[in-house]
Amino acid sequence: MTDPAPLLEVRHLRVEFPTRRGRLVALDDVSFSIAPGEVLGVVGESGAGKSMTGAAIIGLLEPPGRITGGEILLEGRRIDNLPHEELRRIRGRKIGAIFQDPLTTLNPLYTIGRQLVETMTTHLPIGPAEARERAIGWLEQVGIPAARERIDSYPHQFSGGMRQRVVIALALCAEPRLVIADEPTTALDVSIQAQVIALLKRLAREKGTAMMLITHDMGVIAETADRVAVMYAGRIVEIGPVREVVKNPRHPYSAGLMASIPPLDRRVERLAAIEGAMPRLSAIPPGCAYHPRCPRILSRCAVERPELMEAGGTMAACWLYHRHD
Amino acid sequence: MTEPAPLVEVRDLARYFDVSRPIVQRLLAREGRRILRAVDGVSFAIARGSTLSLVGESGCGKSTVARLVVGLYAPTRGEVRFDGQELSAARRDPRQRRRMQMIFQDPYASLNPRWRVRDIIAEPLDAFGLLPDAAARRDKVAELLTQVGLSPADGEKYPHEFSGGQRQRISIARALSSNPEFLVCDEPTSALDVSVQAQILNLMKALQAELGLTFLFISHNLAVVRQMSDRVGVMYLGRIVELAPAETLFTAPRHPYTRALMEAIPDLAMTGRQRTPVGGEVPSPISPPPGCAFHPRCPLANGRCRAERPELRPYGETAVACHAVEEGRAG
Ligand SMILES: Nc1ncnc2c1ncn2[C@@H]1O[C@H](COP(=O)(O)OP(=O)(O)OP(=O)(O)O)[C@@H](O)[C@H]1O
Ligand SMILES: Nc1ncnc2c1ncn2[C@@H]1O[C@H](COP(=O)(O)OP(=O)(O)O)[C@@H](O)[C@H]1O
Ligand code: SF4
Numbered sequence: 167m168t169d170p171a172p173l174l175e176v177r178h179l180r181v182e183f184p185t186r187r188g189r190l191v192a193l194d195d196v197s198f199s200i201a202p203g204e205v206l207g208v209v210g211e212s213g214a215g216k217s218m219t220g221a222a223i224i225g226l227l228e229p230p231g232r233i234t235g236g237e238i239l240l241e242g243r244r245i246d247n248l249p250h251e252e253l254r255r256i257r258g259r260k261i262g263a264i265f266q267d268p269l270t271t272l273n274p275l276y277t278i279g280r281q282l283v284e285t286m287t288t289h290l291p292i293g294p295a296e297a298r299e300r301a302i303g304w305l306e307q308v309g310i311p312a313a314r315e316r317i318d319s320y321p322h323q324f325s326g327g328m329r330q331r332v333v334i335a336l337a338l339c340a341e342p343r344l345v346i347a348d349e350p351t352t353a354l355d356v357s358i359q360a361q362v363i364a365l366l367k368r369l370a371r372e373k374g375t376a377m378m379l380i381t382h383d384m385g386v387i388a389e390t391a392d393r394v395a396v397m398y399a400g401r402i403v404e405i406g407p408v409r410e411v412v413k414n415p416r417h418p419y420s421a422g423l424m425a426s427i428p429p430l431d432r433r434v435e436r437l438a439a440i441e442g443a444m445p446r447l448s449a450i451p452p453g454c455a456y457h458p459r460c461p462r463i464l465s466r467c468a469v470e471r472p473e474l475m476e477a478g479g480t481m482a483a484c485w486l487y488h489r490h491d
Numbered sequence: 492m493t494e495p496a497p498l499v500e501v502r503d504l505a506r507y508f509d510v511s512r513p514i515v516q517r518l519l520a521r522e523g524r525r526i527l528r529a530v531d532g533v534s535f536a537i538a539r540g541s542t543l544s545l546v547g548e549s550g551c552g553k554s555t556v557a558r559l560v561v562g563l564y565a566p567t568r569g570e571v572r573f574d575g576q577e578l579s580a581a582r583r584d585p586r587q588r589r590r591m592q593m594i595f596q597d598p599y600a601s602l603n604p605r606w607r608v609r610d611i612i613a614e615p616l617d618a619f620g621l622l623p624d625a626a627a628r629r630d631k632v633a634e635l636l637t638q639v640g641l642s643p644a645d646g647e648k649y650p651h652e653f654s655g656g657q658r659q660r661i662s663i664a665r666a667l668s669s670n671p672e673f674l675v676c677d678e679p680t681s682a683l684d685v686s687v688q689a690q691i692l693n694l695m696k697a698l699q700a701e702l703g704l705t706f707l708f709i710s711h712n713l714a715v716v717r718q719m720s721d722r723v724g725v726m727y728l729g730r731i732v733e734l735a736p737a738e739t740l741f742t743a744p745r746h747p748y749t750r751a752l753m754e755a756i757p758d759l760a761m762t763g764r765q766r767t768p769v770g771g772e773v774p775s776p777i778s779p780p781p782g783c784a785f786h787p788r789c790p791l792a793n794g795r796c797r798a799e800r801p802e803l804r805p806y807g808e809t810a811v812a813c814h815a816v817e818e819g820r821a822g
């Protein structure tokens with residue numbers, strides 16, 4: 167084995183929410199790893215548990231949600247059981263987070279420049295003057311025009327897409343080892359998206375930053391990720407190299423997801439959509455959680471839960487790939 | 492034959508923002524006021540029952556146009572006419588106001604977290620006094636929830652109990668509650684994943700066919716725009732640079748910027764085609780380049796482009812603002 171030791175390792179992660187009506191299992195037996203310099207794409211329908219996986223890793227699960235099983239290792243060291251203060255320090259120094267909603271990350275009362283400068287002076291051995299120069303550089307790298315003129319703007323003076331780019335600059339400026347990017351380019355148009363994606367890839371390649379890229383944009387996944395994990399109802403249902411998962415998905419859910427991407431080269435009357443919705447956590451079907459929506463259902467699917475199994479190029483949690491030997 | 496009058500007509504619409512620093516700092520630095528021209532002279536018309544989409548890079552002014560068109564911003568210049576009536580006059584009349592509604596990008600921020608879904612959905616109904624009694628309100632909310640693929644029982648819940656796609660359905664139900672004819676949809680599916688996006692887009696198309704709705708649709712996803720639009724306007728730095736029927740725009744884009752945008756789309760087929768990001772930087776809307784604002788990034792730019800601003804000119808059903816197209820040297 168020549169694989170480098172993983173930078174991030176998640177083993178059998180389980181997250182639960184205690185509620186009045188009993189415990190809800192939001193993540194169930196989630197395992198994966200990311201090597202230094204590797205980009206793992208995470209896709210799946212709303213509510214599949216993508217953001218929750220990211221939040222568990224950075225220790226920002228919203229209470230009463232909590233980790234009830236498994237472990238999370240960063241550079242070989244467990245971080246899921248650290249005291250709050252220590253985790254906060256590691257988060258600031260080693261993990262950069264880009265969240266779905268830029269407004270929750272940016273402080274509306276401070277200028278963009280001040281927020282960037284404070285983040286850098288807290289985590290890097292540099293003074294405010296150098297931090298300000300670097301801040302301008304980061305804003306330019308994420309494609310903010312006239313960065314030097316606009317660094318003293320407040321968040322509300324930027325358009326939605328520009329705010330999102332500021333959030334990206336903020337997450338990267340302290341040079342983290344692991345970046346968790348939750349829908350980082352969703353609010354961006356294609357040209358800026360290309361620029362931001364190129365920046366993220368360059369960071370992974372040149373600085374060996376490991377990246378967990380959560381997005382529903384398959385185009386972004388196709389050109390950025392090395393491997394892809396597809397999540398459904400709190401579990402990984404398929405994981406494998408990007409080419410395999412995007413071009414030749416094995417799991418029926420992955421296949422449905424790929425088919426619902428609107429085509430660019432023609433207009434269709436109705437888009438292919440997976441009928442129905444993902445189950446609520448309180449009503450996850452027995453057996454394979456996808457069985458009520460699955461066009462290829464087998465008789466055992468409603469009673470026995472499939473684990474990830476070899477599916478010829480990827481690992482898929484689906485009985486179609488079960489070999490009797 | 493005279494064409495039927497468009498439902499929405501926008502003429503030379505502009506909106507500027509003053510982004511000057513505070514006066515003391517400005518005096519110290521001896522700088523003048525700084526005016527950001529978010530939208531600077533946009534004209535279009537939307538036929539009844541049709542969809543016009545606006546595309547363009549972040550910050551080009553799409554959302555500002557959307558807000559101007561529903562009256563959330565007052566124009567700096569130009570006008571919006573809704574069903575023949577000037578917008579500010581139409582907005583003063585509740586009977587006119589209820590005919591237009593807006594759906595926002597962010598289904599998380601646009602729903603009041605402390606209200607039950609039934610009250611969120613009925614809010615426009617209450618505001619316009621459209622319901623005779625509580626029973627009628629309950630029936631209408633149930634009907635709207637069903638129409639967007641949720642169940643009447645969902646009305647008792649709060650927004651946080653729903654996923655992103657479900658919340659966007661709630662926003663749509665709310666927007667539909669006052670029986671509007673015109674919906675402005677600002678990136679309605681950008682926060683949603685592909686499978687939910689497909690459901691919402693199918694829902695919007697079905698509702699359009701059923702209720703004869705007119706849409707102003709904003710998205711940065713060109714594949715989505717292709718599925719939804721009758722006509723498409725491509726915006727660059729506060730102006731429309733190409734306005735064309737959707738099929739024409741996608742099969743025969745004419746403006747160099749439109750072509751660059753198409754080149755920048757990621758390659759999902761993974762054929763190994765490198766996507767070409769639009770070269771150069773988006774210029775600042777505070778000090779836009781002289782002449783054609785696209786000239787610093789345009790492969791066809793020449794002396795005229797740097798000095799003279801191209802006007803939007805018709806070429807058949809397409810309108811393009813480009814000297815190279817006018818001179819026949821755009822290929
Ligand atoms: N406070 C909470 N109480 C109960 N369940 C919750 C809570 N927060 C989230 N959940 C549930 O946990 C599951 C996973 O949520 P999560 O936000 O991680 O999904 P996601 O894949 O990121 O979806 P999206 O793309 O919409 O953000 C969902 O079923 C959600 O309803
Ligand atoms: N309230 C405001 N004050 C100052 N500038 C603004 C304001 N709203 C928008 N802008 C500026 O107007 C331009 C266009 O913004 P917007 O319409 O949101 O773009 P888009 O939606 O295409 O991303 C951007 O440069 C943005 O920073
Ligand atoms: S296990 Fe059965 S129900 Fe589940 S995805 Fe495979 S075939 Fe479909």
Ligand code: SF4
Nearest residue numbers: 783789796813814815
């Ligand atoms: S007017 Fe000139 S610079 Fe502008 S798009 Fe046309 S060729 Fe390019």
Ligand SMILES: [Mg+2]
Nearest residue numbers: 216217266348
């Ligand atoms: Mg999420």
Ligand SMILES: [Mg+2]
Nearest residue numbers: 325326553554
């Ligand atoms: Mg916008």
